[in-house]
Amino acid sequence: MVKVLVTGGAGFIGSNFVRWAHRVHPDWHITTLDKLTYAGRLENLKEVMESPRHVFVKGDIADAAIAAPLVKQSNIVVNFAAETHVDRSILSAGEFIQTDIFGTFVLLEAAREAKDLKVFVQISTDEVYGSVATGESTETDELKPRNPYSASKAGADRLAYSYWATYQVPVIITRASNNYGANQFPEKVIPLFITNAIDNIQVPLYGDGLNIRDWLHVEDHCSGVDLLIEKGTPGEVYNIGGGNEVTNIDLTHRILALTGRTDALIKRVADRPGHDRRYCLNTSKLKSLGWAPKAQWESGFAETVQWYRENEWWWRPIKENDPAFREYYKTQYANRAPHA
Numbered sequence: 001m002v003k004v005l006v007t008g009g010a011g012f013i014g015s016n017f018v019r020w021a022h023r024v025h026p027d028w029h030i031t032t033l034d035k036l037t038y039a040g041r042l043e044n045l046k047e048v049m050e051s052p053r054h055v056f057v058k059g060d061i062a063d064a065a066i067a068a069p070l071v072k073q074s075n076i077v078v079n080f081a082a083e084t085h086v087d088r089s090i091l092s093a094g095e096f097i098q099t100d101i102f103g104t105f106v107l108l109e110a111a112r113e114a115k116d117l118k119v120f121v122q123i124s125t126d127e128v129y130g131s132v133a134t135g136e137s138t139e140t141d142e143l144k145p146r147n148p149y150s151a152s153k154a155g156a157d158r159l160a161y162s163y164w165a166t167y168q169v170p171v172i173i174t175r176a177s178n179n180y181g182a183n184q185f186p187e188k189v190i191p192l193f194i195t196n197a198i199d200n201i202q203v204p205l206y207g208d209g210l211n212i213r214d215w216l217h218v219e220d221h222c223s224g225v226d227l228l229i230e231k232g233t234p235g236e237v238y239n240i241g242g243g244n245e246v247t248n249i250d251l252t253h254r255i256l257a258l259t260g261r262t263d264a265l266i267k268r269v270a271d272r273p274g275h276d277r278r279y280c281l282n283t284s285k286l287k288s289l290g291w292a293p294k295a296q297w298e299s300g301f302a303e304t305v306q307w308y309r310e311n312e313w314w315w316r317p318i319k320e321n322d323p324a325f326r327e328y329y330k331t332q333y334a335n336r337a338p339h340a
């Protein structure tokens with residue numbers, strides 16, 4: 001069996017990847033290492049929890065006593081574990097530096113001693129390029145992160161590269177655009193707005209609503225990572241983007257239409273500090289290896305809205321009963337000024 005370690009595998013993309021990999025690779029034994037922060041949900045893994053080809057370990061990637069032995073026994077490591085929400089990083093950056101940078105360092109140190117490691121995939125983000133006014137970001141562009149989250153991810157991204165350049169750890173770095181799909185924690189714009197709209201609660205649109213994100217279906221992200229494990233070159237960076245550039249106001253209109261609500265639910269609120277205007281990725285490097293996104297934006301997005309409609313059991317306890325979520329929501333939105 002191929003021994004695969006997936007960190008952060010109880011979160012949104014990590015759990016989609018674990019479920020994907022478990023389905024398509026019957027010869028993989030997957031260990032999920034996750035700290036189960038507020039964003040980590042064991043229910044995301046219920047499909048694989050009983051499988052003899054999967055084991056779940058609760059633990060912190062920054063804790064070498066737990067993480068290092070798991071890395072050392074692996075053939076493949078995929079590091080999804082991170083603090084991921086930009087707005088939270090603006091409120092308090094410490095955990096982002098601790099997990100996203102120091103935690104990655106702990107994994108990379110262990111990887112130096114792994115005997116049979118074929119590839120260490122460091123999941124980075126398109127946010128490391130900073131805001132891109134025109135054109136597309138290519139893998140050789142300068143990194144210009146502009147918020148504590150993206151700066152932490154840029155630190156991890158370059159730290160991972162340094163372990164290839166210095167110690168020949170077989171690192172591959174991926175930079176994906178904004179993901180959409182099932183099991184995304186309802187603090188991020190798509191699940192937050194869908195679930196608010198279902199409940200007829202206002203949706204807080206930041207600033208003028210003209211910021212652009214390039215949306216990627218989470219399963220297309222999984223297929224890109226999977227392909228790179230097979231065909232990627234160590235030491236290289238690969239963009240993974242959906243090619244679906246959408247303004248936030250268009251996204252909001254789409255959500256309201258699909259949930260049967262009107263524009264009356266839109267609440268224009270003060271902008272996110274340092275809000276990146278636009279991200280856009282050039283993905284020709286990954287496409288040259290044979291990857292292409294499968295999801296069509298319109299149908300993929302409609303299916304995503306439908307998933308949240310059909311899986312209230314998944315998000316309603318978080319939004320209604322989780323005191324940490326309610327506290328966060330209050331801090332972020334209760335006294336937010338209106339958009340000027």
Ligand code: NAD
Binds near residue numbers: 033061079099103180
């Ligand atoms: P998420 O917040 O949904 O999940 C993060 C997971 O990491 C959670 O399960 C959490 O419990 C776990 N975790 C956090 N700190 C940990 C620690 N110290 N040790 C072990 N586990 C820990 O995030 P996501 O949206 O699924 O993002 C996954 C990865 O993909 C991140 O590295 C993120 O930067 C990157 N990424 C996300 C997007 C996106 O659109 N969501 C796009 C590009 C890249």
Ligand code: DAU
Binds near residue numbers: 213
């Ligand atoms: O680009 C990749 C990144 O995408 C990932 O690296 C991050 O982990 C992920 O969280 C995501 O970051 P964003 O900041 O782009 O995602 P978020 O869902 O927070 O916001 C998307 C857009 O929606 C952004 O322009 C801000 C806006 N927004 C967001 C929230 C939460 C609003 O207008 N209102 C909101 O309440």
